[in-house]
Amino acid sequence: ERKRSSRETQRRYKRPENIQHTVKVERGAKTRKRFASRGAPEGSEMCEMEKWVCEYCTYANYPSAIKCTMCKGQKPLLNEDIFRLNPSPPPGHLGTLIESSTLSLSNSNLTNAASGPSSAHEARNKWHCAMCTYQNWPRAQRCTQCHTKRDADVHNMQEHLKTLSIRRSDPDLMASNRSSPFGSATNLSGSRANLSGNAAAARVSPSEGRQAQALAAAKWQCAWCTFENWPKSLKCSMCARSRDSQAATPPPEHAQATLVSPQSPLGALPASPDRDLSADESAATNVVGKRSQQRSMEASNNCDAHQERRLRQLRRQADWNWLNACMGVVENNIGAVETYLACGGNPGRSLTINEVTLLNRNSAFDVGHTLIHLAIRFHREEMLPMLLAQISGSGPGIKRVPSYVAPDLAADIRRHFAAFLRIRKGAFSCHYVNEHATFALPAEIEELPLAIQEQLFDELLDRDAQKQLENPPPALNWSLEITARLGSRLMVLWNRSAGDCLLDSAMQATWGVFDRDNVLRRALADSLHQCGHLFYPRWKEYEMIQASLLHFTLAEAQWEEDWNTLLSLASQPGSSLEQLHIFALAHILRRPIIVYGVKYVKSFRGEDIGYARFEGLYLPFLWEQSFCIRSPISLGYTRGHFSALVPTEAYSRIEGARDDAEDVTFLPLMDCEMKLLPIHFLTEAEMGREEAIMRQWLDVCITEGGLMVAQQRLHKRPLLVAQMLEEWLNHYRRIAQVISAPFARRPQLTGYLSDGDTDEE
Structure with missing residues (x-):
C-alpha cells in the first residue's frame, strides 16, 4: 500500500x-x-x-x-511553511535552499520534496497497534480502536528524538530531488550504511520546523498529552501534570542532524554512532531524576514564597518600638529601651512566637522572654534598675502581695506555722494548730497618696472576684449598715489560680501567706485518712439528706467510691477540693469558717448550669467547743475559685500609743434575702436548730437593722507578720517619695580652696 x-x-x-x-x-x-x-x-x-x-x-x-x-x-500558507524550514538563513547566501523573495516554478519540486506536507509526513509515521494492527497518529498515546498503550520503546524513541535543522543547501541534493523527490528520503531507523548513502537527502517536514520554532520560543511540551505550554506555566494547561524539565531544554548540538555544505563531500559526513542501551537507560534515569528534582524545587519555592508573604504580613503588623527595645537589650543600646518606655510600653511584655520569628535570632530570643529576662541573661546591669523601677510603678496585671515583697519572711512564717501543727492523742487523732492568727490589711495604707493606694489595691486584690461577689444578687458587702456604719467591709485577696486556692486562701486569712510548701494540704490529707471513721459517717449522712431532697439515692458502693475520690484529691497537690475539705480545715484551724459565694455555677456564656453549694457555715463539730475559738475566718467562692476575705484595720489603731484593745469585724450570718446561711454537715437530729448552733459556736449579735452577725476579733499581729507588712508598706512609701520629689534637684555647690590644701581638707 x-x-x-x-x-x-x-x-x-x-x-x-x-x-x-x-x-x-x-x-x-x-x-x-x-x-x-x-x-x-x-x-x-x-x-x-x-x-x-x-x-x-x-x-x-x-x-x-x-x-x-x-x-x-x-x-x-506556502510561504509560512517555507520560512519555518530555516528560521535564520544566512543573509546574502546564494546557495540558500529557501528564498523568501520569490517562488519560481522550476524549484517547486525541490520545495515539495524538502518540505513535504506535515499531514503526509505524519501519515507515513503512523504507528501500528500491537493488538489490533490499527494505524494510529504519531501523537496518540493509546490505540484509537482498542485503547492499548503505545509500545514503550517506540514512545521513548520518539520522545527523545531531536528535531532536524537545515543549515546549508546542496546542489547534488537539488538534482536528486528533481529527479526523484522521495527516493532519497532518510530513514531514521535505518542502518549506518543507509544513513551515509542518503544523509544528504534528509528532509524536514513543516510540522517538525514548527516544533523547532516552538522550542526556540521556549515553550515546553507536556510528556503526557503533548500540549505545548507557555514557559511560565508550572503545570500543563490540558492535563494538569507537572512541568517536564526536558521539554523546555533545547536539544544539544550533538543530537542535531544537519545537511552538509556544497563544499564538503558526501563521504565526509560523520557516521552515526551505534546506539548504546545503557546510555538510554541512564538518560531515562536522568529524566526521572530531573523531574523529581524540579518538583522538590517547585515545592521548596512555594514554601519560600509562602514564608516570605507571612513575614511581610508580620512586618506590617509588628510593634517595632517593642522589637527594637528587645534588640537594644541584646546589643546594649539603652536608647531603644528608653524610647519604648517613653512611648508607654509595658516592661513586663513578653515575646510571642511571631515576634521571635521576626527577630530571627533563636540564640538570643525565646517565646515568653521579657526585657528583664533579656537584661539578666546578657548582664545589662545598667538597664535592670530602670526596668525594675518601671515594673514597680506599673499597675494592672502585676500582683505584688506581701509574701512576694518579703519572700524570706514569708518562708519563716510558713516554717513557724508548720512548727505549731500538732496531732491530738486519742480516738480523734486530727491535726490542729496550737497558735491562732487573723490577717487584716494594715491601717497605714490610708497614709499613702490616693494614687499609690489605688496601685496597691490593684496589685493586692482580686478585682474580678470582688466584682462577681458584689454583683446582684450580692453575696458580699451588701449591707450598708455593716460596711459603712460598722466599718466591716471585706476585701478579696488575690491568690494562685490553681487547685491549691482553698488552702492558699485559708493561709492568707490567718497568716497572710500562701501554702507553697503544702504544709496545710499534708495535714488535711493525714487528718482525713487517720480520722476517716469519724468524718465518713457525718459526711455520708449529710450527703444522703441532700440527695433525698433531689429525689435520688446511692448504693453503698457508690458512697465508698466517692469517699475514696475525696481522699485522693486531698493528697494530690494542685487538685480541686470540695465541701468535705473545708469541713476538715475547720477542725485543723480549730475555728469556724464562713464561705460567701455565688449560688449558681455559670457557663462561659453566663448561663446558670447548677447550684454552687459552697456558701454557708462550716463548724468543727468533732472537737469540743472549749477546744476551739469563736472568732471565724471568711472565704469567698466564685466559679470554682476560693479567695480570702479580710477586713482593714481601723485607723484609730495607729493614733498615739497603741493599746492591746481588740478590733472587731462583723461578719453577716444572713444573705441579702435575710435568710440564715446554711450550716454544712449537720446530722438529721441537728436539723431545725441552726440559729441555736450558731450562737453555740460563734459570738453572735444582732445589729440595729435586725441582722445576725458574727464577731471576728483581730488580735495583735504576730511579729513575723508585722515585719512582712512593714517591708511591704515600705515599698509603696518609696514609690510615694519618688512621685512627690521634684523632677530636677538643685546641684550641690562645691567650693575649692585657692591655697595648697586638698579639697578634702
Missing part, C-alpha cells in the same frame, strides 16, 4: 498541472483514483485535487475556504 501510494504520488508530481499544489496526501490520491474509476469529468477531478487538507483534523477543504469547515483551523 505504501509503495503504491508512493508511485502514485510520484506520478502526480511529474504532471505539470500539479506542480503548483502545496499539499498532497494519500487521501487526495485515493480520491482522484475514486473519481477516475467512476468516470468523473476532468473539471470535478481538478476541483477535488485542488482541495487543501487541514493540519488538525485532515478534512479536505475547497481552495476558496480560508478556514477548515470542520474544526475552523487556519489554512496553511
Whole structure:
C-alpha cells in the first residue's frame, strides 16, 4: 500500500498541472483514483485535487475556504511553511535552499520534496497497534480502536528524538530531488550504511520546523498529552501534570542532524554512532531524576514564597518600638529601651512566637522572654534598675502581695506555722494548730497618696472576684449598715489560680501567706485518712439528706467510691477540693469558717448550669467547743475559685500609743434575702436548730437593722507578720517619695580652696 501510494504520488508530481499544489496526501490520491474509476469529468477531478487538507483534523477543504469547515483551523500558507524550514538563513547566501523573495516554478519540486506536507509526513509515521494492527497518529498515546498503550520503546524513541535543522543547501541534493523527490528520503531507523548513502537527502517536514520554532520560543511540551505550554506555566494547561524539565531544554548540538555544505563531500559526513542501551537507560534515569528534582524545587519555592508573604504580613503588623527595645537589650543600646518606655510600653511584655520569628535570632530570643529576662541573661546591669523601677510603678496585671515583697519572711512564717501543727492523742487523732492568727490589711495604707493606694489595691486584690461577689444578687458587702456604719467591709485577696486556692486562701486569712510548701494540704490529707471513721459517717449522712431532697439515692458502693475520690484529691497537690475539705480545715484551724459565694455555677456564656453549694457555715463539730475559738475566718467562692476575705484595720489603731484593745469585724450570718446561711454537715437530729448552733459556736449579735452577725476579733499581729507588712508598706512609701520629689534637684555647690590644701581638707 505504501509503495503504491508512493508511485502514485510520484506520478502526480511529474504532471505539470500539479506542480503548483502545496499539499498532497494519500487521501487526495485515493480520491482522484475514486473519481477516475467512476468516470468523473476532468473539471470535478481538478476541483477535488485542488482541495487543501487541514493540519488538525485532515478534512479536505475547497481552495476558496480560508478556514477548515470542520474544526475552523487556519489554512496553511506556502510561504509560512517555507520560512519555518530555516528560521535564520544566512543573509546574502546564494546557495540558500529557501528564498523568501520569490517562488519560481522550476524549484517547486525541490520545495515539495524538502518540505513535504506535515499531514503526509505524519501519515507515513503512523504507528501500528500491537493488538489490533490499527494505524494510529504519531501523537496518540493509546490505540484509537482498542485503547492499548503505545509500545514503550517506540514512545521513548520518539520522545527523545531531536528535531532536524537545515543549515546549508546542496546542489547534488537539488538534482536528486528533481529527479526523484522521495527516493532519497532518510530513514531514521535505518542502518549506518543507509544513513551515509542518503544523509544528504534528509528532509524536514513543516510540522517538525514548527516544533523547532516552538522550542526556540521556549515553550515546553507536556510528556503526557503533548500540549505545548507557555514557559511560565508550572503545570500543563490540558492535563494538569507537572512541568517536564526536558521539554523546555533545547536539544544539544550533538543530537542535531544537519545537511552538509556544497563544499564538503558526501563521504565526509560523520557516521552515526551505534546506539548504546545503557546510555538510554541512564538518560531515562536522568529524566526521572530531573523531574523529581524540579518538583522538590517547585515545592521548596512555594514554601519560600509562602514564608516570605507571612513575614511581610508580620512586618506590617509588628510593634517595632517593642522589637527594637528587645534588640537594644541584646546589643546594649539603652536608647531603644528608653524610647519604648517613653512611648508607654509595658516592661513586663513578653515575646510571642511571631515576634521571635521576626527577630530571627533563636540564640538570643525565646517565646515568653521579657526585657528583664533579656537584661539578666546578657548582664545589662545598667538597664535592670530602670526596668525594675518601671515594673514597680506599673499597675494592672502585676500582683505584688506581701509574701512576694518579703519572700524570706514569708518562708519563716510558713516554717513557724508548720512548727505549731500538732496531732491530738486519742480516738480523734486530727491535726490542729496550737497558735491562732487573723490577717487584716494594715491601717497605714490610708497614709499613702490616693494614687499609690489605688496601685496597691490593684496589685493586692482580686478585682474580678470582688466584682462577681458584689454583683446582684450580692453575696458580699451588701449591707450598708455593716460596711459603712460598722466599718466591716471585706476585701478579696488575690491568690494562685490553681487547685491549691482553698488552702492558699485559708493561709492568707490567718497568716497572710500562701501554702507553697503544702504544709496545710499534708495535714488535711493525714487528718482525713487517720480520722476517716469519724468524718465518713457525718459526711455520708449529710450527703444522703441532700440527695433525698433531689429525689435520688446511692448504693453503698457508690458512697465508698466517692469517699475514696475525696481522699485522693486531698493528697494530690494542685487538685480541686470540695465541701468535705473545708469541713476538715475547720477542725485543723480549730475555728469556724464562713464561705460567701455565688449560688449558681455559670457557663462561659453566663448561663446558670447548677447550684454552687459552697456558701454557708462550716463548724468543727468533732472537737469540743472549749477546744476551739469563736472568732471565724471568711472565704469567698466564685466559679470554682476560693479567695480570702479580710477586713482593714481601723485607723484609730495607729493614733498615739497603741493599746492591746481588740478590733472587731462583723461578719453577716444572713444573705441579702435575710435568710440564715446554711450550716454544712449537720446530722438529721441537728436539723431545725441552726440559729441555736450558731450562737453555740460563734459570738453572735444582732445589729440595729435586725441582722445576725458574727464577731471576728483581730488580735495583735504576730511579729513575723508585722515585719512582712512593714517591708511591704515600705515599698509603696518609696514609690510615694519618688512621685512627690521634684523632677530636677538643685546641684550641690562645691567650693575649692585657692591655697595648697586638698579639697578634702
